[in-house]
Amino acid sequence: MAATITPLLEYSGGTLAREQVGLWRDGLRRLRRNRLALAAMVYLILLAIVCIVSLFWTPYKPNVVNTCPTYSLPGTPGHPLGCDELGRDTLSRLMVGSQISLAIGLITAAIVMVVGVGVGLLIGYLRGVVDAIFALVINVFYGVPPIMVALVLYVLLGPGVINIIIAIAATTWMDMARLVRGQTLSIREREYVEAARAGGARTRTILLTHIFPNALGPIIVQTTYVVPAAILTAAFFSFLGFGVPAPQADWGGMAQEGFSPLLSGFDPYMLLFPAIALSVTLLAFNFLGDGLRDAFDPRQRR
Amino acid sequence: MTRGTLIYIVQRLGIIVLTLLVVSFLVFVVVHSLPGNAFISQRVHGKSLQLLLHEYGLDQPILIQYWNFLKGAIHGDLGVSLYIRGEEVTPLVLRELSVSCELGGAALIVTIGLGMTFGVLAAMRQNSWVDYLLTSFAVIGYTVPSFVIAALGIMVFANFLGSVTNGTFAYAAVWTGTYGTIGELWLPALSIGLYTSGQITRITRASMLEVINQDYIRTARAKGLKERVVTIRHALRNALVPVISILGTTVVGILVGVLVIENVFGIPGLGKEFVDSILQHDYNVTVGVFTIFALLIGLSNLGVDLLYTLVDPRIRY
């Protein structure tokens, strides 16, 4: 969609107008220029590769004990990252841990997106009583830190990765619903929606073909932020002792196991590696989210 | 304090009470549905178990139990602990509340102090190395989990310093007594505070940058005011509004941090109690802690909204 200003007859100065481009191409272009976001994407792709590889192969079986002397330091032959208190290879556990952490993050985000968008669209479009109830529920839930509710919920459901996902998703979807509701409220007032309604389109069609695509930008950004939040919450769970049941462990669990040796003055490596993995992954998702948010921001002109 | 403001406060308090009711009811029901009971450790079975359950009123229908709880709660009596014989919940919770408040308060000071100072500095020296350094610091702060920071702190200040100075300057990671001294408090407070201060730095910086370009800043300079006066009295004052708007979530973030860090350092506060009570199936305590948290958040949100009126005279309820 290029719009240009036709130059006047003998105008010999420079042009004053810029070409316009579509929102998506513009956004993609800006994203590509954001080096932090690019670096983050590269890292995440590498991480995904490691994760997939670990499904089929790891240097050692992660749960086999005594593959090396306990508490080995990094650099022992065959175990570049050392071993834990049961003699399990840290590198292998780290790779497998990525599966769990990433799974929790991505699946939670997917659930939150589906449920949040669905509810948000409906509430934003239908308004009325449904909206009032929603507002009430939201107000109540803002009164407690979601992590506490999630914790209690998790204990109720019983141990297991799936239950962690359910518990976290159950306390996070409301933010997404709120966002989508806000978007829907403003988009539904636009002329093309009115036109569609006047043309007799069904509610479902309007929601899917008009409102949802236009709200997609902020939705994608928010979803990108949900992933690290979920991973972080799961890590907190593990660290508090409520995490993934042994012998499996996500990065949070590995960090927790490495904590007591640290407290006793031993080497910090058992905690350090999962902590670094966690931190870098969280950073990457956050940078990616920032990059996406800046790319879709209509206020930025360059 | 206008009449409108008073009405507003009353409305908000009403909502808080409603929230407390709903939250406590939900938690009550959920917690009482948890598998297991508080008396497992005492190894009672059969008849003795029934007697115990009856003594604590746990064999009655849920609604009756909740009703009893409510009746007591209105008088400030939150019941008795199921785990520790004879221990009343209210004084227990209040005592631990003060511990958590001490920690939370210290974290809040770190958050706002570091957060706003860094934010202002970064904005005033936009795009310089100072800006990049402080902004990166903020980003790392709010991404890296608080227990990682705590662990790093212990690693450096307890273990490393300890081994290097033969134990004299080492940080003691275990609290002695109920209230921590400053020497014990700073690392936990920092672990919590770095996380939330990162967000504050970001918002303060963004807000300052917007304000700096406003016309009234130009007017202030044209009046011949000193640069520092312009920055603080004119720019920062106006930049505060967005910062206050995230103060509510910041308080929640601090509470979450308190929850985690207390468990990390073994600090005897509400956070640790919360986790312990769940593990011990001490329902009454769990509900009590939950209720107090909800109350804290509700009050702090109200406080934040009232703070708005102080800062921006255009906002009145």
Place this chain on the structure above:
Amino acid sequence: MAFAMSGPVLEVKNLSTSFFTDDGEVKAVRDVSFDLAPGETLGIVGESGCGKSVTALSILGLVPRPGRVVEGEILFRGIDLLTIGRDELRQIRGRDIAMIFQDPLSSLNPVHRIGFQVEEAMRAHDKVPRAEVRPRGLDLLQRVHVPDASRRVRNYPHQFSGGMRQRVMIAMGLSNRPEILIADEPTTALDVTVQAQILQLLRDLNRDLGTSIILITHNLGVVAGLCTRVVVMYAGEIVEQGSTEQIFDSPQHPYTWALLRSLPRIDADRHERLRSIEGLPPDLIAPPPGCKFNPRCPFRLERCFSEAPELVRVGDGQAAACWVTMRRAYAEMGAATLTDTRPGSASGVRPPSSAAAGAEAAEGGSRPEPEAGDGG
């Protein structure tokens, strides 16, 4: 208005200010020179983007990043404002030279009371003794006709109307009895009736306090009402200057002439179209060579495309930067009866041939032009 014979209070010499953006250097002000006599009211006129505001900001060192004064001298009482230290300049701001701005809502700090903001202007300098600050503030507000001043001192800016806010700004500006008051489009954001009041206020203050005023505006009517001398700017340069009578009765630069013609007149024929100036102001990063007005000028000559004219004397105290001047345009090109004001219409001169224009355009970074249509 008789001027004291003590020499100008402000001398601007060869001022040039540019903005260094990612797209290049925007030459916002080029080689601008003018004087301001004590007690005089000088108007700086031009369309948006012609550099008049930037000139004013340059005087007080308030040009925002990425802008910077690149050349020139600004002599105030013999001191060059462009070379003195930051603190010295800060002292002069608000105390000796004051500036008020266009939009009084955004120019007043919304979170402080207006009494405080007026008093702050005085407290920042040592001119007014502490004890007198508050009564002086009140007196100023009354002087600018803010009703019920003693009570309204405690109000916030958002509780005032636009006209009131601008009066507050004026009070603030004059609080230290500065020698010069620079008013940047003080009435543009206000209703017409309020405009008249504000202008009257400024006139009275100029008469009673003897403050010199530099009034920046794009509105010629405002200039006629208040100023004794006028400077006309276009594309960052002064194209004409003179007394108000001279500028209005016999403008010599085609731009000034066109500006005056474009004012709707109450005695015009009902069927006459509004006469605007064709074209747009030039790109200040790559302006056209020669006279910057040549793409829009009906009277241009060949010379106008290659050589930029300098300001030359065209009357007693009047100067214009033009190779043609309206005198010649009236005499030789029938300017008096001209109805078609398209570029080159009166002189019949088109820009140099397309090939040359293409080469020029490539140099200047603009696009090659399509073949010109009939020039009239």
